Amino acid sequence: MTQQGVRWTADQVLALAPDASSRKAGSKLGAAGPWSEAGSSDEGTVWGLCKGSGSKPYQTVIDIADAAGPAYKCSCPSRKFPCKHALGLLLLWAGGEGAVPPGPTPDWADQWIEGRRQRAQEKREAGAGGAAAGSGDPEAARRRAERRAVRITAGATELEQRLADLLRGGLAGAEQAGYGMWEETAARMVDAQAPGLAARVRELGAIPSSGPGWPVRLLEECALIHLLDQGWLRRERLPDGLASTVRSRIGLPASADGPAIRDRWLVLAQYDTADARLTTRRIWLHGTDSGRTALLLSYGAAGRAPELALPVGLELEAEVSAYPGTGQLRAALGEQFAPPSPTATRPPGVTTEQAAARYGEALRDDPWLDSIPVTLDRVIPAPDGDSWQLADAEGDSALPLTASARSRPGLWRLVALSGGAPVKVFGECGHRGFTPLTAWPEGAGEAVPLC
Numbered sequence: 001m002t003q004q005g006v007r008w009t010a011d012q013v014l015a016l017a018p019d020a021s022s023r024k025a026g027s028k029l030g031a032a033g034p035w036s037e038a039g040s041s042d043e044g045t046v047w048g049l050c051k052g053s054g055s056k057p058y059q060t061v062i063d064i065a066d067a068a069g070p071a072y073k074c075s076c077p078s079r080k081f082p083c084k085h086a087l088g089l090l091l092l093w094a095g096g097e098g099a100v101p102p103g104p105t106p107d108w109a110d111q112w113i114e115g116r117r118q119r120a121q122e123k124r125e126a127g128a129g130g131a132a133a134g135s136g137d138p139e140a141a142r143r144r145a146e147r148r149a150v151r152i153t154a155g156a157t158e159l160e161q162r163l164a165d166l167l168r169g170g171l172a173g174a175e176q177a178g179y180g181m182w183e184e185t186a187a188r189m190v191d192a193q194a195p196g197l198a199a200r201v202r203e204l205g206a207i208p209s210s211g212p213g214w215p216v217r218l219l220e221e222c223a224l225i226h227l228l229d230q231g232w233l234r235r236e237r238l239p240d241g242l243a244s245t246v247r248s249r250i251g252l253p254a255s256a257d258g259p260a261i262r263d264r265w266l267v268l269a270q271y272d273t274a275d276a277r278l279t280t281r282r283i284w285l286h287g288t289d290s291g292r293t294a295l296l297l298s299y300g301a302a303g304r305a306p307e308l309a310l311p312v313g314l315e316l317e318a319e320v321s322a323y324p325g326t327g328q329l330r331a332a333l334g335e336q337f338a339p340p341s342p343t344a345t346r347p348p349g350v351t352t353e354q355a356a357a358r359y360g361e362a363l364r365d366d367p368w369l370d371s372i373p374v375t376l377d378r379v380i381p382a383p384d385g386d387s388w389q390l391a392d393a394e395g396d397s398a399l400p401l402t403a404s405a406r407s408r409p410g411l412w413r414l415v416a417l418s419g420g421a422p423v424k425v426f427g428e429c430g431h432r433g434f435t436p437l438t439a440w441p442e443g444a445g446e447a448v449p450l451c
Helices: 010-014 020-028 084-094 107-134 138-169 172-177 179-191 195-204 214-233 240-250 352-365 410-418
Strands: 035-040 045-050 058-063 071-074 261-274 278-287 293-301 314-322 331-336 371-384 387-392 398-400 423-430 433-441
Touching (some): 010 020, 058 107, 138 172, 138 195, 172 179, 179 195, 195 214, 195 240, 214 240, 261 423, 352 398, 371 410, 371 433, 410 433
Antiparallel strands (some): 045 058, 058 071, 261 314
């Protein structure tokens, strides 16, 4: 049952938008004008008809009571998820009951809700049966794993030779060779079934001629790839946790086999990254009872947003299970016991010095870690020459913002929220600096997404 008396904020709704254009278009539809026959039910369904360019209005329905986050259905042709009509309807609902009053669910909305919940039940039952069936031929699975390990070993050995040739010939040769050399090497790693190595090799191609100090950066990245190669080639000698981390960094799939942890999980942040093939959604959670931080990853094909969406600042009572690997925070979302709901809970924070120290400690478990999740307590955004930093309100230390954070509109939202006063900020802290993702004002106030 969803709490119809408690509404989400507009920021929480807009945090579900797959991109900036959807956010802008959805905001325009968050008024009563284009909507007719809008309503809601005690079971957590919201529906409405939105006037479009055609003669027939678009039918939009949202299942807010879904424990894994809102689910959407719209008759518009958009491939974005959620579409602008779903965002507009959610904004209308978030504004109060006047525009979306309680009422009986229309047949077209009820059919989708019932069909969806029936399919979810069938999927759960099939999953339970599939788990038993999937263990029927462990010998075949072992042989496949052995064949892949042989290919990866051959690829890692070849990559070691290529790195040695590069260093023997001098880093200046990398600038002259151009990107083609790295793309060809990355393709060899794909053939070796080591996508993690392939991704790191592709990143090498962008470093030569990328600005002052590029040879140092190239050498650092080559050293990390060499370390990963050696970790794979000597994986039998590694502790189990570090060996799992190496397999994950190489790109081998793994299952979330850790014990299920039931908690009230605060949704700290959600953001997407995309390339030509895939959209990856990262959702950070904080367990209010366990104090643990977990990362949910979900994927969508190119041009389509992943289905899992959790509004920032809400709380979800659920189980999560960790993936293997020392220092790894990725987890899988398990059984959900209630839909996401508003909460006044905030994560505990640390100083900027403590955040930097935590990143250093995390590197001991995972040397390839770019950043860690951190909540900074009582920091003030301040200019630092041509850059920006988050400075401790009571100390003399600060963390610089990453280049990507400085180029986002979220920086100005953070500056406006602070107004020169301390704020609590959640984000990712690494060797490139700090990337703010969510902020809370001093005292009372809702979470403000920054990405």
